[in-house]
Every structure is written in C-alpha cells, then in structure tokens.
Amino acid sequence: MTDASAPATSPRTGWKALDLDTRLLGMIGAFIVIAIAFDLASGGRFITPRNLFNLTIQTASVAIMATGMVFIIVTRHIDLSVGSVLATCSAVMAMTQTVIMPDWLGLGLNNPATAWVAIVFGIIAGAGIGAFHGYLVGYLTIPAFIVTLGGLLIWRNVAWYLTNGQTIGPLDDTFQLFGGINGTLGVTGSWIVGLIAAGAATWALFASRRNKIGHDFPVKPMWAEMTVIGIVVAGILGFVALLNAYEVPSRVLERRFEADGLTMPEGYTEGYGVPISIVLLILVAIVMTVIAKRTRFGRYIFATGGNPDAAELSGINTKMLTVKIFALMGVLCAISAVVASARLTNHSNDIGILDELRVIAAAVIGGTALKGGIGTIHGAIIGALIMQSLQSGMAMVGVDAPLQNIVVGSVLVLAVWIDIIYRKRTGARD
Structure with a gap:
C-alpha cells in the first residue's frame, strides 16, 4: 500500500541533487571555452588579471x-x-x-x-x-x-x-x-565587499531553503545545499582575488606618492580591486x-x-x-x-x-x-x-x-x- 501524500517522483541522487540550472551552466561553460580558446590563440594574454x-x-x-x-x-x-x-x-x-x-x-x-x-x-x-x-x-x-x-x-x-x-x-x-x-575599491575594500557578498548569498540560500520547508516544498539534501553554497562563495571570492591581482603600474604609484610629497618604498605594490x-x-x-x-x-x-x-x-x-x-x-x-x-x-x-x-x-x-x-x-x-x-x-x-x-x-x-x-x-x- 502506498502513501498518497508521498511525492510522485523519487528523490534525485548524485549531481542531479544539486538541481543546477542547466542553461546557466551552459552559458558559463561557453564563456570558459571562449576564454580558453582566445588565451591559447593570444599566447596566454587573454586569461590575465x-x-x-x-x-x-x-x-x-x-x-x-x-x-x-x-x-x-x-x-x-x-x-x-x-x-x-x-x-x-x-x-x-x-x-x-x-x-x-x-x-x-x-x-x-x-x-x-x-x-x-x-x-x-x-x-x-x-x-x-x-x-x-x-x-x-x-x-x-x-x-x-x-x-x-x-x-x-x-x-x-x-x-x-x-x-x-x-x-x-x-x-x-x-x-x-x-x-x-x-574608481576601484582597492584590495582591502574589495575583500570586505566580497566577504559581505558571500555572507549575503549564503544567508539568501538558507532563507530560501527555510521558506520551502515552511511551505512543504521539496528541498535539496543538505550536502547538495552546502555544495551549492560552496560554489557560490568560491566564485565570489575567486572573482575578488582575480581583480585584486591586477596591480597598479609602478609609474602611477610613483606619481601618487610624489603628489603627496612622499617617496614610494622600494618594492611597494598595490592592486586595483573591484571597479565601482x-x-x-x-x-x-x-x-x-x-x-x-x-x-x-x-x-x-x-x-x-x-x-x-x-x-x-x-x-x-x-x-x-x-x-x-x-x-x-x-x-x-x-x-x-x-x-x-x-x-x-x-x-x-x-x-x-x-x-x-x-x-x-x-x-x-x-x-x-x-x-x-x-x-x-x-x-x-x-x-x-x-x-x-x-x-x-x-x-x-x-x-x-x-x-x-x-x-x-x-x-x-x-x-x-x-x-x-x-x-x-x-x-x-x-
């Protein structure tokens, strides 16, 4: 005898449990393919900070x-x-x-x-x-x-x-x-904004999960939820790290120090960070x-x-x-x-x-x-x-x-x- 209240479909297992948007994955995949292709064609100049x-x-x-x-x-x-x-x-x-x-x-x-x-x-x-x-x-x-x-x-x-x-x-x-x-946030400002964004994304995903549970909607297994959160957080922080890696040219830094009446320390570097x-x-x-x-x-x-x-x-x-x-x-x-x-x-x-x-x-x-x-x-x-x-x-x-x-x-x-x-x-x- 079956329970009439049971879901009509069996729970998803493996990667299907992540319930990822296949269209979104396809577009991200297309961007990655384009980036790799142009990086190879340009001698490694495309995928640079x-x-x-x-x-x-x-x-x-x-x-x-x-x-x-x-x-x-x-x-x-x-x-x-x-x-x-x-x-x-x-x-x-x-x-x-x-x-x-x-x-x-x-x-x-x-x-x-x-x-x-x-x-x-x-x-x-x-x-x-x-x-x-x-x-x-x-x-x-x-x-x-x-x-x-x-x-x-x-x-x-x-x-x-x-x-x-x-x-x-x-x-x-x-x-x-x-x-x-x-106009950029600088390295420190970018990390602060990145951490805030990662925290907000994590909260939003958990809030969505609680909302679904409250309305008796099916939800992902907890391991799948945590995996998605990990992917999102890694994407946000990786994006910030990539932009922080682009360093301000030394001549620009020198002019900035000269304008303030200072001498730039030897070996000093500074990243641009996330653009406004x-x-x-x-x-x-x-x-x-x-x-x-x-x-x-x-x-x-x-x-x-x-x-x-x-x-x-x-x-x-x-x-x-x-x-x-x-x-x-x-x-x-x-x-x-x-x-x-x-x-x-x-x-x-x-x-x-x-x-x-x-x-x-x-x-x-x-x-x-x-x-x-x-x-x-x-x-x-x-x-x-x-x-x-x-x-x-x-x-x-x-x-x-x-x-x-x-x-x-x-x-x-x-x-x-x-x-x-x-x-x-x-x-x-x-």
Missing part, C-alpha cells in the same frame, strides 16, 4: 541595459533606441557638469554636488524619454519597433544638438569614479532580480508576456505597465551612460553607437525568449559578458572589425537556434 579586469569594466554598461531589456522582451516588445537614449543622457550629464553647474549655479567642476546633480538630471531625462516611449506604445498602440526605431534616430541627434556636436570633457573627478579604472562600475552593476542586478521575483510589478511583467490578453482580462493595467517598463529602461540607460562616459572621461558623439544591438543580443543569448514570458537577469548579464569576450578576444588576436561583426552576428543566430532546441527538448513553453 589585467585583461579580465578590462573585460569586466567594458561589459558593465551593456550589461546594465541588458537587465532592462529582459523586461522589455519578456512583455513582447523591443527597444532599438537604448544606445541613442544613452547618448542623450550622457550629453545631459556632461552639459550639467560643464555648463549648467558652473555658469548657471556658480558651482565649478569638481564641486562636491556637481557629479550627483548631473546624475540626477541624467536619470530624470532617461526616465522621461522611456516613459514617453511607453506611452506611445501602451496608450497609442504604436508598435514598439516603430517607436524605438524613431527614437534611435531622434535621440542620437538630440544629443548632438545638446553639445553642438562637440566632445565634452574632462568630466567631474567624482563622476569619473564610476568608469572603472579611475561592477559594484553598480551588481546592485542593479540585485534590484532587478528582486523586482522580477519578489514584487507584484515583476509578476505582472511575466504574466503579461506569457499571455497579454489573459493578463488584461485579469485586471492588470497593461498600458500603464508598458509605460513603467519603458521608463525603467530609460533609467537604466542613464545609469549606463554614467558608466560609459565616466570610463571615457568625456562625452563623445559616438558614445553608445550599436549598443542597442549588443543589449538585445545579450538578453537573447542569456535565454530571454523573443516570444515573451521567459527571461532572467543573470542570464542577460552573462550574455553581455560572452558578447564582450568575443569582441575583445577577436581584437586581441588581430581579427578585423568586419569579421568580428560577422562572428558576433553568427553567434547570435546560433544562440537563438540552440535556445529553440533546448526548449523543445525540455518541454519549456515557447
């Missing part, structure tokens, strides 16, 4: 926007204007720092308030543009493809007019801290993940993407939801503009060109279904990392730009094809 440090700061801007593109695509829309919106937000922030603050308010560059006022203005501009796009799509029912294609042309040239076509720089010193190499732009990306990823999984707004997004008609009949205001999603995308474009222009130390007319294609590709490679309803924030970030790894690796081994674009385009098509096969074999909904 310096190159991987540069790779992270180059990925940050696109990855931040890719998290927002997940929501856009999940709701069966598209945004072709993100690169141009980034340019407009960058222009607004650059003009705020170099014209509005000094000339209108009498506060010069590098005033303690300058960078923060500029960032607020940029975010307001991005949110306004995004909300306007959302209104056209949600309330006037103009297809998002057309609205954002128009936005691609409009906002790129609005940015040009805001700056009279000039490169604006250098930017505020505090503002430049968000760019990467000009990466900390910003991690914070964005956490917030977007919480929105997607823990809020009503997030549930409405995925419900609308899964079945728009059913969502509207169930009482979801899909029109206002569209406005909110595009406004959020605009905010993320502004944050990306901070990272991108700070890394360049100026605003230039070509900032963000082709970013719309990179962002969409990152989301799709990361597993976001173009038919809507399915997508993850961490997948989009790894997709952005894979895209940047391909471009950086090909540039390192001397592949010319046209062939780079051919390869990236081919990888995008291949990723979608693999995703289709994966969904058919696993029974996932298209």
